[in-house]
Amino acid sequence: MRVTWELPDGSTITADVTDGSNLMEAAVAAGVPRVLGECGGNLACATCHVYVAEGWQAATGAPGEFEDAMLDATEAPRGPGSRLSCQIIASAALDGLLLRVPG
Amino acid sequence: MTVWTPSDDGFADITSHDAYLAGPPHNTFARMRRDDPCAWTDYPQGEGFWSITRQADILACNGKPDIFSSARGIRMEDQTYAEYLARRTFQETDAPDHMMTRIKVARAFSPGVVAGFEQAIRDLCDEILDEALAQDEFDATKAIARQLPMRMLGRILGLPEADLPWLVEKGDALIANTDPDFTAHVLDRMTTDEFRLMPFNSPAGAELYIYAKDLMAQKAAAGDTGGVLHMILQPAKDGSTITEEEFRNFFCLLVAAGNDTTRYSIAAGIQALCHQPELLAQMQSGSVWDTAPDEIIRWATPATYFRRTAAQDTELHGKTIRAGDKVIYWFASGNRDDAAFADPFRVDLSRKPNPHLSFGQGGPHICLGMWLARLEVRVLFQELSRRLAHIEPAGPQKFLRSNFVGGIKELPVRLKRT
Ligand code: HEM
Ligand code: FES
Numbered sequence: 001m002r003v004t005w006e007l008p009d010g011s012t013i014t015a016d017v018t019d020g021s022n023l024m025e026a027a028v029a030a031g032v033p034r035v036l037g038e039c040g041g042n043l044a045c046a047t048c049h050v051y052v053a054e055g056w057q058a059a060t061g062a063p064g065e066f067e068d069a070m071l072d073a074t075e076a077p078r079g080p081g082s083r084l085s086c087q088i089i090a091s092a093a094l095d096g097l098l099l100r101v102p103g
Numbered sequence: 104m105t106v107w108t109p110s111d112d113g114f115a116d117i118t119s120h121d122a123y124l125a126g127p128p129h130n131t132f133a134r135m136r137r138d139d140p141c142a143w144t145d146y147p148q149g150e151g152f153w154s155i156t157r158q159a160d161i162l163a164c165n166g167k168p169d170i171f172s173s174a175r176g177i178r179m180e181d182q183t184y185a186e187y188l189a190r191r192t193f194q195e196t197d198a199p200d201h202m203m204t205r206i207k208v209a210r211a212f213s214p215g216v217v218a219g220f221e222q223a224i225r226d227l228c229d230e231i232l233d234e235a236l237a238q239d240e241f242d243a244t245k246a247i248a249r250q251l252p253m254r255m256l257g258r259i260l261g262l263p264e265a266d267l268p269w270l271v272e273k274g275d276a277l278i279a280n281t282d283p284d285f286t287a288h289v290l291d292r293m294t295t296d297e298f299r300l301m302p303f304n305s306p307a308g309a310e311l312y313i314y315a316k317d318l319m320a321q322k323a324a325a326g327d328t329g330g331v332l333h334m335i336l337q338p339a340k341d342g343s344t345i346t347e348e349e350f351r352n353f354f355c356l357l358v359a360a361g362n363d364t365t366r367y368s369i370a371a372g373i374q375a376l377c378h379q380p381e382l383l384a385q386m387q388s389g390s391v392w393d394t395a396p397d398e399i400i401r402w403a404t405p406a407t408y409f410r411r412t413a414a415q416d417t418e419l420h421g422k423t424i425r426a427g428d429k430v431i432y433w434f435a436s437g438n439r440d441d442a443a444f445a446d447p448f449r450v451d452l453s454r455k456p457n458p459h460l461s462f463g464q465g466g467p468h469i470c471l472g473m474w475l476a477r478l479e480v481r482v483l484f485q486e487l488s489r490r491l492a493h494i495e496p497a498g499p500q501k502f503l504r505s506n507f508v509g510g511i512k513e514l515p516v517r518l519k520r521t
Binding site for chain 2: 038039040041042043044045046065066068069070072073074075076077
């Protein structure tokens with residue numbers, strides 16, 4: 001699947017991501033700034049916060065219970081579409097996904 | 104010039120507290136990384152363990168908490184199940200228990216909330232530095248580094264100012280329990296069992312428990328809704344609240360975890376300023392503050408290691424780690440791994456990326472206080488560098504006697520103010 005990250009300055013980074021991997025790892029591998037993933041995808045740091053673009057929020061689904069709580073511990077404010085990207089798993093259904101990186 | 108050069112012969116007993124008296128035995132860690140990165144290490148005081156010394160291996164193992172569990176102890180010392188239960192904090196649990204507590208405290212220490220403390224930290228730094236820099240020659244660990252973390256934690260938690268010196272003392276006794284300068288109960292020299300069931304094996308742990316309990320009662324009675332403690336006492340989204348026992352253990356953990364780690368980060372940064380004179384001008388230029396705190400904290404590596412226990416058999420570098428074996432992540436070694444850091448014994452304030460492990464990166468127990476620690480280190484060095492024309496060593500530095508807490512406990516400096 002393909003994912004595009006839109007940075008706060010409007011520029012974008014696009015990468016092909018293997019199905020089954022999580023989108024924090026994908027962002028780190030693609031060198032997306034500000035997606036750090038400091039806890040290695042263990043839901044403990046909230047440094048993988050992204051905003052899922054309108055139109056994709058149903059496909060990516062709602063955050064789980066622990067993720068929902070950790071979304072109150074992000075650096076940038078929580079907003080519509082806020083997710084911890086280590087909890088979004090790449091799959092064919094998400095091909096073309098657009099994620100906005102917090103400023 | 105380099106800041107400090109290791110002096111061990113490459114074959115130090117890395118379990119011995121005395122091996123750290125001249126700083127961590129980095130020649131030994133370098134040999135282990137090169138020749139035997141998953142080394143069985145004998146431990147004269149108990150069961151031996153596997154030593155993981157490469158940065159990449161520590162990161163990879165820490166990301167697999169289902170294999171490498173925190174729920175059987177996180178220190179080198181062995182403990183019985185009864186001791187484990189008596190002393191455990193959420194740091195010594197695995198998912199989902201760990202997350203149940205972590206989500207209750209995460210917001211209070213989140214970057215957004217912590218950013219709001221910047222002015223308070225700056226005011227405190229002003230006070231501390233104005234007092235310390237009234238002299239030209241002093242022990243920087245004592246006069247600067249020791250002061251900030253506990254007084255700041257106290258303010259954030261809303262503790263009475265008058266209690267803070269007492270808390271600094273108890274925090275010292277709790278963690279540095281192998282250095283006779285800090286505690287009367289030197290752990291490896293103790294002959295009786297009387298402290299084994301106390302938090303952190305120390306009567307200071309018991310005193311802190313009582314303090315926390317009283318504090319909680321007072322806050323509740325006074326309807327006090329300020330500060331981080333109130334945030335922690337609020338019901339979580341699912342309606343559950345932190346239990347009294349959880350709260351007391353958490354409070355103890357905060358005092359222990361937030362105190363000397365930040366202190367020794369500040370001390371190591373001042374040590375670096377003394378030995379790499381170009382750093383002062385870099386700080387004064389204002390261009391390095393995004394990256395400098397992490398580099399100072401990498402350089403310091405206040406937590407030399409944390410331990411896990413294998414929950415199942417697993418292989419690493421051709422060795423079979425059996426279920427029940429202790430596994431130690433040597434952060435001090437990983438942070439000097441030249442496969443991850445160019446010129447690791449040089450402090451490079453603009454190092455980026457900086458994949459250091461000082462906060463236990465890569466795992467679910469990643470430091471809860473890392474945003475606060477980074478902020479404190481940044482503001483302290485902003486305020487210090489602004490005031491300094493020159494700083495140099497004024498005598499030999501002394502390291503803590505501990506295989507667990509890495510720190511310069513005495514750092515004589517001489518300085519000129521701007
Ligand atoms: C530079 C300063 C600091 C360093 C180097 C540091 C280091 C660490 C490390 C390595 C861990 C992970 C332990 C493991 O993997 O088992 C940790 C966890 C923790 N730290 Fe820090 N720490 C620092 C400052 C602080 C501060 C200021 C606080 C609180 C005010 C704090 C509170 C905690 C807590 C509560 C945990 C346990 C988290 C968990 O188990 O989920 N630390 N710290
Ligand atoms: S990587 Fe830490 S919460 Fe996602």
